[in-house]
Amino acid sequence: MxxxxxxxxxxxxxxxxxxxxxxxxxxxxxxxxxxxxxxxxxxxxxxxxxxxxxxxxxxxxxxxxxxxxxxxxxxxxxxxxTRDLAGVLRGHREAIHPMSYLRDTAPTEPDAALQDLSRTAGTGARDPLDLAHRLSAAVSEAIAFRPGATEARTTAAEALALGEGVCQDHSHALISVARIAGLPARYVSGYLHSTRDGEAHDAAHAWAELHVEGLGWVGFDPANRCCPDERYVRLGSGLDAPDAAPxxxxxxxxxxxxxxxxxxxxxxxx
Amino acid sequence: MSYNEMFEGEAVREPYARLRDWVQTMPDDFRQMKQAEAEALFRRIGITFAVYGEGGDPDRLIPFDMMPRVFEQAEWRRLERGIKQRARALNAFLRDVYGRGEIIRAGRIPARLVYQNDAYEKSVVGFVPPRGVYSHIIGIDLVRTAKDEFYVLEDNCRTPSGVSYMLENREIMMRMFPQLFRGSRIEPVDQYPELLRRTLESVAPAKCRERPTCVILTPGHYNSAYYEHSFLANLMGVELVEGQDLFVDGEFVYMRTTTGPRRVDVIYRRIDDLFLDPLCFRPDSMLGIPGLMDVYRSGGVSICSAPGAGVADDKAIYTFVPEMVRFYLGEEPILNNVQTWTLWKEDDRRYVLEHLPELVVKEVHGSGGYGMLVGPKSTSAEIEAFRAKIIADPCNYIAQPTLALSTCPTFVDEGIAPRHVDLRPFCLCGDRIELVPGGLTRVALREGSLVVNSSQGGGVKDTWVLSE
Incomplete structure (x- = not known):
């Protein structure tokens, strides 16, 4: 595209x-x-x-x-x-060890509900990639997309308790549950080409990347229940939204x- | 029994024999007068801060003991080699873990301890500071347990303090007792500020074309070590600045001066990583310089020590320093590490929990003697309370045996008596590795006490290294 x-x-x-x-x-x-x-x-x-x-x-x-x-x-x-790589960040040169992305920060700090969600969603996962998909799907289920329900400083735990949020909240929640499950995870900021007309809030977008052994970093967009494809433009990453701020x-x-x-x-x- | 540095076998060592004669011929009132004079001198120059972030009253005077500690040249040589070796290994480690992480790939250090360490700064991964040096001033805390047995208690790779005491102790001794120094073979320490400035200049960024402009960045006069910051700036002939005195413009950092902005090439910072740059670290920090980290990471300014250097002096990483010496230098470590039990290992934990009354247990990220258990000096209730803390969060603790620290003759009411001491030498790393012969000796003034922290009755002494 x-x-x-x-x-x-x-x-x-x-x-x-x-x-x-x-x-x-x-x-x-x-x-x-x-x-x-x-x-x-x-x-x-x-x-x-x-x-x-x-x-x-x-x-x-x-x-x-x-x-x-x-x-x-x-x-x-x-x-x-852009090209659709099914979310896989192929050919990206970086030097930071994936394990550095297991550290929690304030917005992604897990609470009992996030731990529960991570455990329940991850049960029965066949491999790390399957686990990542299950976690992303679980976050999409647990947090409904609703603009205005949360604000910039809302944490993953708060968004989950509320059951509503925007892409930032979905990403923080996915990062949190992934780290609980032992998968390095990070926040990605970028752009999204929305095929629907007139929805400006969709154009500046955020999603999460989870590190899957063998594949490397793989993007997941729980707000849109998909992996990034050719409609996505990636800018940069960080431990959470403030760390990845453009x-x-x-x-x-x-x-x-x-x-x-x-x-x-x-x-x-x- | 602890090793008494005054004796060689049964005999009093030559330098101490001289000092003993000096004390014995000293009239009591003269001694009291001199002690009062020393105190007045310390007060007048304003050196009253707490060492090593111990907290407490910032205006409290740390007791100065007039009896010097003495090292023979041969003793010092070995120490010096050991300290420099350790400094090289620590910098090699930092360069490695912010690069390819070979020591981790080789399975010599667990990845988790490095990459999940709070002090590991991912924003500087891949950036190599000038000359590959991350920690430019390393304070290595040493204790002695026998004639040839020195142990490293901890490494301080960020911003070790106390060097002003090393300099002032000497200055005051020379001023009060010039006759002691006459005809003696005591190696000088007053070249330290000059060596520090040369070290800082030697790590100026490549973009710096003229003689580098260095500054000392202080959090301000409320900081307990502010005296040391201004003292060093003075002796080095560089500006002492606070965050608000510096600003980023384009590709460089500038200092506001009465004659307009002046470019700064090297910042010797005495503030923590988190307060360096609100754009990179804490957005709420008022102390830092917005944009500093971007200039640093693009080679426009040097920061000493490098942000992220703290990952090398963490207590969990400490246990691996001998391994670093072997891995990077291919040498056997000259200085010993204290045997350390890491409580996240099950075998270690079981041993420690069974032997708590004999051991010293420390928090991995603690400092200044806080959050620690000294088994032999604790009540059983204190031990039990600590046991619960360890069980709740074993990863947060390490344990070590209680060491028999050496003693040095020290002034007490009855004359001189042995008191336990430690040592912090200051190693400088730039284009060369330099070590001033001496350091800061802390002494536990209370009889039998092993705690040299000034908050708990510790004092300081001048430290002599005799030349050949």
Whole structure:
């Protein structure tokens, strides 16, 4: 699939800020499932800082904006050719040992219900891949997709108790139950081309990857009950949502900020 | 019986004989006057902080014992080789576990202990700091149990403190007793700040083209070791900065100065990893420099010690340091490790639970003598309470035998008497590995006490290494 992506984030500050430093993880991953063309990152009024590929294989770019400035726009534009690899992250170069992804963080901290879910869902699994599929299916069952039910800081345990959530909650819950079952798991941020019209929240998306012996990292999207295919564009990963955030920034002299995000993923027919 | 460093067999060793004569000819009132003078000097220069993050009153003065501890050249040589060997192995280990992890692939260290360690920093995997050095200042805590028997209690690879005591103890001794140093063959330690600065400059990033600008990054004057931070900055002739004095712009880190921003090449940080950069670690931290880690990972600035260096000095990893020496250097370790039982192993756990009254049990991530059980000094109720803690979370503990620490002559009310001591030398790792002859000797001032922590009646001494 040939996907055209445009992603614009506008920060508006009540009082002009003195200075802004950002760390961006907004460049598509390099692996057999995707090929990137003419990718451009622009930060209005910004100076491009260091760029490097980290141990997880993500391209990180630092930007600084010298103030005073009341509005900053981060604009991403580019094309990605994608292929369906049934979720398998084939040909992705990374240096971090999978076992490093067995560590729990606050959003994925297991409670009794998550432990229960992991155990029940995993019972009878034939092999690690089967186990991963069962866990993902169980999370899809346990947490209904409902925007607005949760917020950015909701934990996996809270979302499970609520029985509702969005892709972030599904991913955190799957990561948690996978780690309980001994499978290294991580949070992935990216884009999703939605075939349904007018659902902007679908375009910026998140899912989980579980490490399966013999296959390597395999993506699972419990929010959509599937594995990532050619509609998905992968940006980067982390232990949880904050760790995998595509944009991190600290503003000096920070005042109240308003954020507007517009993401469009379109299929190019040519 | 513990080893008394004052004696060689029955005979008093030559350097100590001189010191004993010095004490015996010293009138009582003179001694008291000098003790008061030493205290006043320490107060005046403001060196009152607690060593090793022991907590407690930051303005408390640590007692200074005027009786020096003495090492002969030959004794020191062996120690020096052992310390440098250990420092090389620890840095080789860090380079390995943030790279290919050969020691784990070879089955010499369990993967879990490294990759699931809280101090293992995955954000720096694959990045090799200048010269492959991760820990630039290593404080190795040693105890002695016999003439030729030294044991390493722990390694401190992050930001070991106490070196200002090493320097000040010497300074004060020289100021108060110049006659003791006249005609003596005592090796100097005052080159330490210069060596530290050279070490830091030698690990400047490749992007640095001129003479590197180094700074010391402190959490601020509320920190118990703030005195040491400003003391070292002063002696090295570098700026002492807090997070707010530094900022990232483009590809580099700059320091605000009265004459405008100045690029910084090497940061000797005395703050923990978690507070270095809110963009990478704790988003709520006000201490760090936003964007610092991106500049670091792209080779724009050096951070000493490297973020993630703490995985080498964890108590669970400690048991494998002799293995590191063999694996990376192909040598036999010169310094001993204390025999350590790791409580996640069933056999070890059974042994420890049966022998708690004889053992010292420590938390894997604890420090400063907190969260630990000293079996022989504990009541049976304390032992039972600790037993329950171990059973609840065995992975969190290690156990060691109670060592018979050596003693050194120490001033007491009746003259001089043996008191137990330990030693922390400070090894510098850059383009070369340097060790100033000496270190910080801590002494348990209470008779019979094995606890040298200043919070529990410990003091400090000047440490002499005699030249040939």
């Amino acid at each position: 040939k996907l055209q992506i445009s992603h614009e984030t506008v920060y508006r500050y009540e009082q002009p800020i003195r200075n802004l430093v950002q760390s961006l993880r907004l460049t598509p991953s390099v692996f057999e499932g995707q090929k990137t063309h003419d990718w451009q990152i622009q930060v209005s009024g910004g100076v491009r800082g260091p760029g490097f590929r980290d141990g997880a294989g993500d391209w990180i770019e630092g930007w600084t904006v010298r103030g005073p400035v009341a509005e900053v726009t981060v604009r991403i534009e580019g094309r990605v050719d 944009i991190r920034g600290v503003a000096m002299g920070s005042s109240a900020e308003r954020l507007d995000v517009a993401v469009h993923v379109q299929e190019l027919t040519q």
